[in-house]
Amino acid sequence: MPDHPRSTPTPSSPEVRSRRFNVSLVWLVPIVAALVGLSMVVHKAMSVGPQIVVTFLTAEGLEANKTQVKYKNVVIGKVTSIALNDDRAHINATIELDQSAAAFTKRDTRFWVVRPRIGAGGVSGVDTLLSGAFIGADPGEAKDTEDNFVGLENPPAITYGQKGKRFTLHTADLGSLDIGSAVYYRRIQVGQVVSYQLAKDGKGVDIDIFVNAPNDQYVRKDSRFWNASGVDVSLGANGLKVNTQSVASILAGGVAFIEPNYSVDKSLADERAEFTLFDDLETALARPDGEGHYVQMRFDQSLRGLTVNSPVEFLGVNVGRVVSVDLDYDAKAETFPTVIGAVIYPNRLGKAHDKLALMGDDDEVKGARLMEQMVKHGLRAQARSANLLTGQLYISMNFVPNAKPVDFDQTKRPMLIPTVPGSLDKAQEQLQAFVDKLSKIPIDQIADNLNGSLGQLNKTLANVNGQVLPEMRDTLVQTRKTLATANDSFAEDSPQRQQLGQAMDEVQRTARSVRVLTDFLGRHPEALIRGRLKDGKPDAYQPTSSTSREIDQE
């Protein structure tokens, strides 16, 4: 034990250090801590957003506390829990949205899970391959809010605020269209198929399309839509035809539209306007057919090559199509006539129809009466060959001159249009008759006769060869001799020639004598009576010496 001096505390005044505050300053530390904590709590409370529940078919790719909700790739919330729905067919994902994302509680907000998708239209959501799925959101416009949403299984084609118009197309079947299929205007993509569903009566499909602004201004009230999917290969009566819109539309399908050239109503189509989706451009642009009339025709010939949808033409104008080709049995004639059912659209006659309609109300009875008139004037149906290569037939209605009159029952329904055999059949018949006639010619006899004649001819020729020819040769030899003799006669030194020359000289002399005589007589015509006088004597006449001398000299 150390020996410390036990000193009593000195009564000297101790230095008393007193603070102004009794409370230690160290208490500021927990106060500051509390303030910081409190501010964080308040901040958290202020920033906490609405909580919603979205129902999906599957929770594939979703994770509680991890999966984010994104809009335009901005995180607006997080999935806080995933639970099975009561019906066990769906899952409920509870989502905590940020304070700023309150707009996403509107009733028509849409939620969908973004997963990697590879389709004909392209690839999307590749980033989710590594990062995992997230929930995409698209705010709505409705006024009232909602806590429970049904999530979409596919991302919506159009998102909030996209400008454009929605239209509905009616068609018989969907074809190869799908959500996301493109909508083309003059082969430029201007929109896409948004959704489709069966029509309410189940007899067709309603397709919703969305055309983006500003191209939605090209959708007019009378625009025509047609299905531009795939490659349209048609082998019709007019030959092979291939038509397509673009490579993408071949794969993913597409819809195209255009306004017809004779567009009358150029005003813009309204939002949600409804159109008909035609099968191809041609039918889309055709005038509206109006109501079709069903007629029948009976042909007594084989109609190979006539199929359903073969055209029916009236004076070369396509007015309808064949809808049925059936065999019938005629017990009386014991034949099998073919009964053709066809639908005729009188509207396709164009102006002719308008004028005909003016003649009477467009009643079926009137039409039948008109048909009776035309049949009386020779209207007949004929199966004609449209294409010799493919052997396709079409029905042609023409006025046949000199047609056999037939009874036309104008009260019968459907109307039975009288027929005549087809043009090719007629040609066949004529050819048959010609061949028959040809076969009746007695070719054998003709050949026999010809054979005899030819034998005779042969004999005659032998005769000619044996007898006539030698004689002919002798004659020719004689002729040659004669000619040689003649030739000799005319030779330069032949006596005949000399004689001839002498004879000619004699003639010359004779001619001179005659001239002298005539000259003398000309000068002395009295000599004829008195005879020739002596020079200068009886006669006073003095001849010109020159003249006489000339004569003498000659």
Next chain:
Amino acid sequence: MSLPPYARDLQLTLCHTCGQACAEDVHHCPRCNSVVHRRKPESLARTWAFLLASLIFYIPANLLPVMYTDMFGNGSENTIMSGVIEFWESGSWDIALLIFIASIAVPCLKFLVLGTLLITCQLRSRWAMRERSKLYRLIEVIGYWSMLDVLVVALIAALVQFRSLSSIEPRLGILFFGLVVVLTMLAAMSFDPRLIWDAEVEDA
């Protein structure tokens, strides 16, 4: 058995730093010139204040995420507890246990021990004084190890930075956790273990 006299009885004060026995009326140790107190000044109040502050900070430290992990675009934020659970569920129970002890068990132990010490000292309880002083020495030793979490986050955040491939960033929670550790250490430092034994004197 007669106990040795207390410093107070001899009007002496021990220097905290060099252990020199100084006269009671000096304010600075004549040897090392550090401030001399009979007991640590306002020990209980300061310990209480630091303890409460660290308790308050302990709430956000556990609720807020401490780390943001971004692996191939798959970003996630982890709190301490969620990290422990994740490791546990993925099978690395050893790492989970390590983190649990360092980040949750030790701070909680500190709160409990300090709280017990403070209350018993204020009540001048004479219960298990020897064990309580052992506890105090224990938390003084393990206090430093609580910084393990902060160090791990700081290291990883600095190392794992591969741009878009993967990156790890610290989050606000780790700051609070660091504050908790610092404050508990301060609380432990400002507590004077001699107060445990003061109860004897008063009763004597």
